[in-house]
Amino acid sequence: MAFRRNTRGEKLPDVLVPGLDVVFVGTAPSRRSAAVGAYYAHPGNRFWTTLHEVGITPRLYEPHEYAELIHLGIGFTDMAKRASGMDHEIDPKLFEVERFEQEMRRCRPRAVAFTSKKAASVWMGVPTGNIQYGQQPRRPDFPEVFVLSSPSGAARRAWNIEPWQELARFLGRAKT
Template sequence: MRPTKADLEAARDRLIPDVLPADGEPLRVLFSGINPGLYSAATGHHFARPGNRFWPALHRSGFTDRLLHPSEQDLLPGYGLGITNLAPRATARADELTGEELREGGRRLTALVERHRPAYLAVCGVTAYRTAFGRPGAEIGPQDETFGPARLWILPNPSGLNASWQPDRLAAEFARLREAAGAVRTTSGRARRSPRTSC
């Protein structure tokens, strides 16, 4: 059921849990959104707003063997994937966040990466990344610097409002990351194969 207008208003400032593997389990890619929108906070599911292209891009790029619904987010650790956010507070628009919230989120993200040690950290939103980490010149794609133990990749914001990144182009950038992440081993030394799940 779609959230009502009242549901969305009630979700303002709500937090939603990260999607992460158990401690010690391999993590190929940790995706970080900017912060939850009200629709995601109302449902408790990341990238849940209709029109967000995250889940289609994840499937079309080959990260998942079928299109997952946001309500199936807890299947992601089985693919060696996880989701977090730079800032945990839900807002109607990302520009409601303060620079300090993003910088504090960057410190929180650093601790999360140290704990779960993904092969790649993929930040979905170059503008937020620039603010959170003081990297005004950062561009979409792989970065020369690492993020603690993780390689770093900046992805476009998958919001449907990001008109410069249409679905095909967005999926192609996700696929570049998938190919790179498939070529590395997790810190446990085990390559991670995606499970086959039924439709």
């Protein structure tokens, strides 16, 4: 497994190699995730339980095991690699849309799954209110794109497991 060295002050390293099934894309790591060095590490975050519940992973993984998911065809990145905090706290100048697109074109995953409307809106260049959950219209020369409801505990009121189930079905991993 080959990770890119963290030479730019990134809070968490990308987990990206060519041929992944899906890359999960957040806005930026939470302060907790940055502090412990693991994706989706806040105890109130539903990410890891949801992956297992919908069948994307065969067992419940812990945040510190995130790098092991590369063996399941699962990768990770964020739109703002050098920031951490809640979505509304991230300085828009830290979003790296071009870097993100280059990495996705280099790695060519089957799907890109945004774990928040904010991350998707940064990439799409549209307000979050104009984005629907689920599979997005196909873009030429880019992997399939899904927008998932945020697993963050701070977004509980907007929680909807259906987009996650839709992704699991697309990946052929849905629990029956």
